[in-house]
Amino acid sequence: MSDPASELSELTSVEASIALRIATASEPDELSALANEVNGRGSVFVAARRQIGSLPPDERRQVGRAVHDAMKRLESLLIQRREELEASGEELRRRVERLDLTEVVPVRRRGHLHLVSQAQMELEDVFLGMGFVVAEGPEIETDWYNFEALNMPRDHPARGMFDTFYLRAGEPGSLMLRTHTSPVQVRLMESESPPISAVMPGVVHRRDTADARHTPTFHQIEGLVVDQGVTFADLAGTIEAFTGAYFGPSSRSRLRPSYFPFTEPSAEFEITCTICGGSGCRTCSGTGWIELGGCGLVDPAVFEAVGIDPEVWTGFAFGFGIDRCVQMRHGIADIRVLMENDLRFLEQF
Ligand code: PHE
Numbered sequence: 001m002s003d004p005a006s007e008l009s010e011l012t013s014v015e016a017s018i019a020l021r022i023a024t025a026s027e028p029d030e031l032s033a034l035a036n037e038v039n040g041r042g043s044v045f046v047a048a049r050r051q052i053g054s055l056p057p058d059e060r061r062q063v064g065r066a067v068h069d070a071m072k073r074l075e076s077l078l079i080q081r082r083e084e085l086e087a088s089g090e091e092l093r094r095r096v097e098r099l100d101l102t103e104v105v106p107v108r109r110r111g112h113l114h115l116v117s118q119a120q121m122e123l124e125d126v127f128l129g130m131g132f133v134v135a136e137g138p139e140i141e142t143d144w145y146n147f148e149a150l151n152m153p154r155d156h157p158a159r160g161m162f163d164t165f166y167l168r169a170g171e172p173g174s175l176m177l178r179t180h181t182s183p184v185q186v187r188l189m190e191s192e193s194p195p196i197s198a199v200m201p202g203v204v205h206r207r208d209t210a211d212a213r214h215t216p217t218f219h220q221i222e223g224l225v226v227d228q229g230v231t232f233a234d235l236a237g238t239i240e241a242f243t244g245a246y247f248g249p250s251s252r253s254r255l256r257p258s259y260f261p262f263t264e265p266s267a268e269f270e271i272t273c274t275i276c277g278g279s280g281c282r283t284c285s286g287t288g289w290i291e292l293g294g295c296g297l298v299d300p301a302v303f304e305a306v307g308i309d310p311e312v313w314t315g316f317a318f319g320f321g322i323d324r325c326v327q328m329r330h331g332i333a334d335i336r337v338l339m340e341n342d343l344r345f346l347e348q349f
Contacts, residue, residue, distance in 0.1 A: 007048065008066055014044050015070045022077045031082050038074045045071050115349040116219055116338055119326045120201050123221055126245045127199040130238065132223065135198045137184035139205075140167065143174050145183035149305040150262040158261045163207035177205035181222035181319055182262060189306040194226040194313050201322065212283050212334045213290070219322035226298065226308065226315035232265065235295055235316035239269050243292075247271060247329055252278075254289070263296025263317055274328045283333055290328055293320025 018037055025031050037043055048067050052060050113121075124134050137145075143154075152158050162179035169175050184200035200222040208214045225234065236255060243253040251274070255267040270291050273284035280286040295318030300310035327335045330349070337345050
């Protein structure tokens with residue numbers, strides 16, 4: 001090392017060049033190569049340090065310190081840059097791996113609404129188009145809503161129409177799984193003043209034995225119109241309009257006299273069995289007709305129970321099975337498939 005001053009200035013420029021390359025390195029591998037230039041075999045600093053012993057004693061200390069400090073500075077730059085790269089790699093990984101729940105990937109259909117839900121929405125649409133609103137009520141009901149307010153006091157024989165699942169809660173017999181959607185009528189009439197026109201879809205339960213037309217849990221949609229001067233013809237026309245809209249113009253429907261404690265007069269409505277086309281089969285028990293639900297003009301006793309003046313207001317109500325509608329429209333011989341969650345069946349719709 002002949003000229004320590006020029007030697008030192010060369011080390012300074014090597015340091016500056018390495019420092020610049022450290023600052024701009026984008027890969028950990030680049031940093032390893034640079035670390036080698038600082039203190040590895042080919043390092044000018046290591047070479048300079050080795051020659052210190054041959055310097056005049058008064059220069060040894062100055063050059064030694066300069067080399068040592070330059071190496072220390074570069075080493076700390078290396079550590080700092082390595083940490084920066086690791087942090088940004090981590091950040092990148094986190095960004096790539098983050099689960100984006102807002103992302104919609106339209107590549108493959110992963111499931112769809114159940115056929116019964118689809119039918120419920122379609123039926124709601126038919127009635128919305130006719131000026132009805134949609135309302136809902138609870139699945140667990142009290143005796144008042146499920147029976148009493150619907151003109152079925154305790155021990156009324158008509159309660160036998162509904163084989164009821166009672167809850168082991170509260171007073172015995174006071175709470176139950178609703179057996180029909182008619183309690184929602186009562187809730188609506190209590191909370192709203194007429195005129196009312198609403199449909200009320202939902203799940204209902206009865207202690208029935210399952211067969212080709214029945215399951216203990218099923219879906220109904222209830223309809224209620226309260227206004228002045230409502231007649232049975234309004235009811236019949238509404239049912240005709242809905243069956244035509246849902247089953248198509250070729251389906252035939254009929255009303256037959258019936259009895260419900262909450263309507264007077266009452267009727268059952270039926271459509272031609274779509275399984276056999278009306279000639280009679282197992283599904284329609286050989287009659288050629290399938291009952292969809294019940295209907296009638298609101299009984300004055302119900303109006304009285306909810307505080308609506310039966311001298312002023314009149315109304316009609318109906319309630320029918322959504323599952324039964326699905327069964328008829330799609331020609332499903334056994335309704336139980338709607339509850340079985342067999343993908344081979346569900347995937348067809
Ligand atoms: N709630 C009755 C049933 O489930 C159907 C019905 C509703 C009848 C409204 C008349 C009026 O069988």
